[in-house]
Amino acid sequence: MPQSIPEDSVGIVTPQTIHFDQPLALACGRQLDNYDLIIETYGTLNADASNAVLVCHALSGNHHLAGYHSAEDKKPGWWDSAIGPGKPIDTDKLFVIGLNNLGGCHGSTGPQSTNPKTAKPFGPDFPIMTVADWVESQARLADHFGIQQWAAIVGGSLGGMQALQWAIDYPERLRHCMIIAAAPKLSAQNIAFNEVARQAISRDPDFNDGHFYENGKVPKTGLMLARMLGHITYLSDDGMREKFGRELREGKISYDFNPQFEIESYLRYQGEQFSKAFDANTYLLMTKALDYFDPAADADHSLAAAVRNVLCKFMVISFTTDWRFSPERSREIVDALVTAEKRVSYAEIDSHNGHDAFLIPNPRYMDIFSAYMKQVIADIPQTDKENN
């Protein structure tokens, strides 16, 4: 537990679940008749609902962005470093919403939820979600709060892809778009890693074609392998060398197949923790959403054409050692926006933390983040009501 809640923390927060009754038509051709979204909010929505920031999560993220659920909570939300009073996303001035996307496993409707048609968990029958589907569900969330236009939509990795999709699908509904450590589409190598992760899960005997809830078993080994593989792609070679090197747990080689190098036990530990907390069907679904993301596909494979109608301002950030979504991938987004004559800034942050760098505070990253968010705050329309 934190010794005491830090001053710049949003403090103790409580998630809320919002039910939506209007059916949601999905890219796959199916629809969700009704669904729940679990969310957390921080800060106060102003009178004209113009200071709202949406934070979209990445593959394994959720609605718990910042603060603690209880005084006994060991860790704050996943982006606590960036969200709070006086932090880059300043909750003294901005109203922040985090949600768990549809298909997730942290409280929003997903594979673990009960399928009303069968009275059993959806499991593998839960429809495959796309980034555009998520954006649609998030637009309804905005409607729920009376938010006509977001002050900003911010996301890292898969979250950045949602921010980009928002700018394309709803140009009038956001003023700023911050895309961090993302890509305009996955490369063959990215898809290949996802496929190995999916195979690891689906070939686990306990997976049972996704119908594992009924058996009271989870495909722990598969999930663990998927996460271990994923985790390697989130770190950089430099970062791993610095953190683990070739350090041995027992100080000497034991000539057997037990984990001896620190990196081996680290990955096993991370994989094991993840397999206890994450849903296998959600993992499959999230990786598919990543694979399918390609907004340029609808514009003759020209990203510049895909963004021709966007209206918001963009901030694109990448990290030097990120090889999952390398700086080159971010530059593709920047180049397309420049070609389309859209407003965009781009910064490439030195970091040895690989793809994970977007979650880790780093002085220059936080400076750029804060500098941009000052613009976001400055662009909030001032109403007479607030001036009085």
Add this chain to the structure above:
Amino acid sequence: MRADLDIIQDWVAPNSKVLDLGCGDGELLSYLQQEKNITGYGVEFDHDNITTCIEKGINVVEKNIDEGLASIQDSSFDTVIMTQALQVMYHPDQIVDEMLRIGKECIVTFPNFGHWRARGYLAFRGRMPVSKFLPYTWYNTPNIHFCTFKDFEQLCVERNIHILERTVVDNEHKHHWSIRLWPNMLGEVAIYRITR
């Protein structure tokens, strides 16, 4: 505003699309956005300058110009500007070519190494010129490709570059009749407007 920037802004058309290579803290772009309603992008490498541009709401793209501008399309800008940065480029000639490919017009400014003070420094002291204006010593200067007005104009002839306008100013960026008369000797900063 820096006096050379004041001269440059006169050459930028209202509502045009401008690329400022080595935009610094975004002073020129900020002015052009406010006064001429341009769509502008800056390219910058210095971290503090980038943060300042972002704070000001200037579009700034982090990039090392020496790595090339291949991702920018032909004739995609009305004006491409490079102020006081040509001399720090690894391949100034290639950068000028690239600027002319990207922009319909280009504005280039650089310190004139043919100025009488620089000549005098080398001639009489036998050492590389150091001045208030060019404060570096030979081993730590970022200015690795100095040229004179005559050198630059020779390059323009060789590369078939058309000089639309040329202004020469002194250290305080003032025009003086004598500078116009004897630019390569008396002008400290060259400001060229060029096209292909």
